[in-house]
Amino acid sequence: MTTTRHESGRRSGSSRRPTQADVARLAGVSQTTVSLVLSGSGAAQRRVGEEVSERVLRAIELTGYVANPVAQSLAGGRTSIIGVYTYEPVFPHDAGNFYYPFLEGMEDEAQRLGVDLLLFTSMAPSHRGLTGGSGIRRLRVADGCVLLGRHSSPDDLAELVRQEFPFAFVGRRETPAGEVPFAGAAYQDATASVVEHLLELGHRRIALVNEYTGHESVEDRARGYRRAMAAAGLQPVTFDQGDRDAGDLLDALRASGMTAAAVSSDVVGRLRRAALDRGLTVPGDLSLARLGDPEIREDADVDWTGFLIPRMQMGAEALRIVARRLAGDEDTDAQVFIPCTLVDGSTAGPLAPSA
Structure with missing residues (x-):
């Protein structure tokens, strides 16, 4: 069995491609403002203002940022915001938390795509789930949503599929209502x-x-x-x-x-x-x-x-699935299995001769 070293952590070094977040920090504006400038529409330019727009363009030139076409398509008539909803209180307090890599993968991919993440922290799940109240309507504050958590609701997934709301689950999920988009471990x-x-x-x-x-x-x-x-x-x-x-x-x-x-x-x-x-x-x-x-x-x-x-990869891929759906790319897989990392380890050994 081949052993693959498990690596996690944030990418670093000067070889990292500049992101919208880098442009926003240099220009002293939000990523939404950068997206508005990149959209190029007259209405967007009026919202931003000439001075801010010039500042953003200058930051783009200094960083060498190249706009991602998926991010640009998200900006067209949308908020460029993708939500993250969890079925348990999974937001980590430290890097050792089980759920931390899922969220880190989402964050890195959001920066790469040039979109913002909205954490639905006030929508505490109840026995009614998202379908028992205004939950799904509130999710529509964002253009789409990544769902996360062990104890998900089949009724929620069925309703999200029925409404054709752009979403993806971190982990394989099923519902009789139709295909559930997911990024799952193999x-x-x-x-x-x-x-x-x-x-x-x-x-x-x-x-x-x-x-x-x-x-x-x-x-x-x-x-x-x-x-x-x-x-x-x-x-x-x-x-x-x-x-x-x-x-x-x-x-x-x-x-x-x-x-x-x-x-x-x-x-x-x-x-x-x-x-x-x-x-x-x-x-x-x-x-x-x-x-x-x-x-x-x-x-x-x-x-x-x-x-x-592959927790970090699962979080990133779930976000990519939502982004592809928002961009109208319906031909790519909406259900993705990501290989796990096999480890030889030392807790299994050859069968003892007396066994």
Whole structure:
């Protein structure tokens, strides 16, 4: 299994292309003002004023900024604002937050496109969702919207599809009402690759420890696991993590003769600690592979075997999908899967001779 280094963080250096944000900072105006100047319409020029317009044009010349055609099309008769709505209070307090890279990817892509982001922080989700009140109407303050969060509402997605509102979800989502635009992680392929790696290490009794929630990301991981096991001619064995104690889960794995497990990211750390507390070794007695990044950062620094979620790329691609829809580009994919980063790690090893 090829190991790819996981990189995150903001691009830096003099090679970075100048953005509308750079022009706005140099001219001392907002990005909306820059967009108005770039639109070139008489009405827009009157709104901005001759002195401000000249200042913006001078800043464009000094920075070497080249207008993005998608951003220009967004400015034509629109606000050049794309909203961001979350179904949970996910806005991060620090760079270590699980959701931080999603938002960072959106921010970087917004700067590249020359659009502004509007965070719908006052629209606290309720049991009624967006469709239970004025939520979708309020989203129309922006030209389109990126939606984010684990506990989304199928009714909301169905209504957004019905109204043909330009949106995209960060993560795969489905609704019977029609195609939901999304930028999702390729969990099925990544999980299959992880199981194939365990097979290459000699393991044949490989379990999947997952949750049964019907969530799309959970289903994708289960499909990938079953696909790899079926290709190897082996019987899939799935354990529902549920609310069971990690020690009980470990006992069940051991009693079933499992030598390896592909485990959801939220329980794999507790399972490893339970094994170590009982004097077992990982990966000597039990190989563990983590299926993604945990939502809550772990205290222990473990070199996990498994895969990492392309969170920054997902946020950026979701924004690009909305921008393409606003630009009238209906021929490109509205549902995009982004490969996960596979990591060899040190928590999975060759099958022990006695196993």
